[in-house]
Amino acid sequence: MNYEQAPLIYYNSELQCNLEIASAFPTEKDNLDTDQFIESLLQMEADSMDEAGIDKRCGSHTSTSPVNQESGSLVTSVDDTVHFVGFQESNGRNTFTDFLLTGAQAVEVSNWHLASNIIAGISELLLSQTEENLFSDMVFYFTQGLSYKCRDVPALALHEIVHEQNETMSHFQMLKELSPYVRFAQFTANQAILEATREENEVHILDLDIMDGIQWPPLMADLAQRNNVSLRITAIVGDPEKAALVQHTGRRLVEFAESVGQTFRFDQMTMEKEEDFDKIEGGHTLIANCMIHQLHMTDRNLLAVKNFLNGVSRLSPKLVVLVEEELLNFAKVSSVSFVEFFQEAIQHYTALSDSLQYSYGRVGFELFQKESMGLRIMDSVRSFPIGREEKMSWEESFSLLKNFKPIPMSATNVSQAKQLSGLLGKAYWVQNENSRLSLCWKSRPLTTASSWIPRHALGSRH
16 A cells, blocks of 8 residues: 555644655654664653643553563564564554554644654554555554544545545445445335335435435335335435436436336435525425435535434424444434544444455455545544534534434334345344444444434324
């Protein structure tokens, strides 16, 4: 992997650090051997943390200094160094995780000196590897994310820094066919919609970011089995530049509906503010479909999600279907610290990487990591709220559902999800807790679906 240029922060001035040579690291590294360099980095970390008053403990994480697990001493020998920078076993991973978490602690308390030293130090260690591997690439993405967080890089600038994301149809198709993520999200949402509209003759779906519309043909086929049911889909477009693509999607959906004999109408609406939803006719057949931070979808800014959820709330839909990446679900983001989130993110993306390598194989996963997942890692670290105002924005987004209540998924939906996850390996499984249905890899939930209905409708369900 070719590591790209990463601008760093040193105190309050910006340094340009090329990760290929890590020239911004403020030490006499050129005159040091590898052992001395690592010792210097560890000592700088300890001194800076003492000055800043940073606690070295983070949950169960009790030390930020790399330790030889056999001797209990700091990593100082040549053998330990090779093991440390080679990522050959779990010790190497733990050591880099320690340094990354120290960097996250520094960012959380605005210690830019320590953060920039840690970022540049990790870059040096990455470059000292004799062989590339997938975990080192992931470390690079987390390191870049910390750098962007230090500099408060906006989302638009981040997309300009990173190579343009190449979300080709073949990439999406590979994700759809070889892993359960796309089908879990779409089939679970569709089943919830079918059940909520069982007695309805008119179904109107508001879909945030319809993309190629691949979710909807199976729903059309199911609705076509009913008598005299009409379907209307309104695509909510947050980016006006995507309007032409959405129109093309609409034409394809109309053609499919005709082929199965389904009465269908397609509309689209550019969303600039929540008041735009006043143009839409509400009613008991209205369904809102909102998928957030899904692997197969372009990243969506918080403002677009807020406008959509707030606009939908004005219409009192019969059902809101929400599918979220577990790492960034609204319910828990506002209640955890940046360091806790960062530690969770490392575990989340490690599990995600393992699952995709299992599904894709190494070559396929390398392509996916470079085209999609690396950008997601960097942007999730960059965008996670730290300050009070940022936290309040996340809380407000989730509070928009305060007039709605989650309802349990049906036994049919749960069974369908379990069957789907089982098709692609025993390590995938489904967790059904607290009205949330999650697709898991081994012990970790990765993406979660939930259904929400207006609170005033609860009495009519019994």
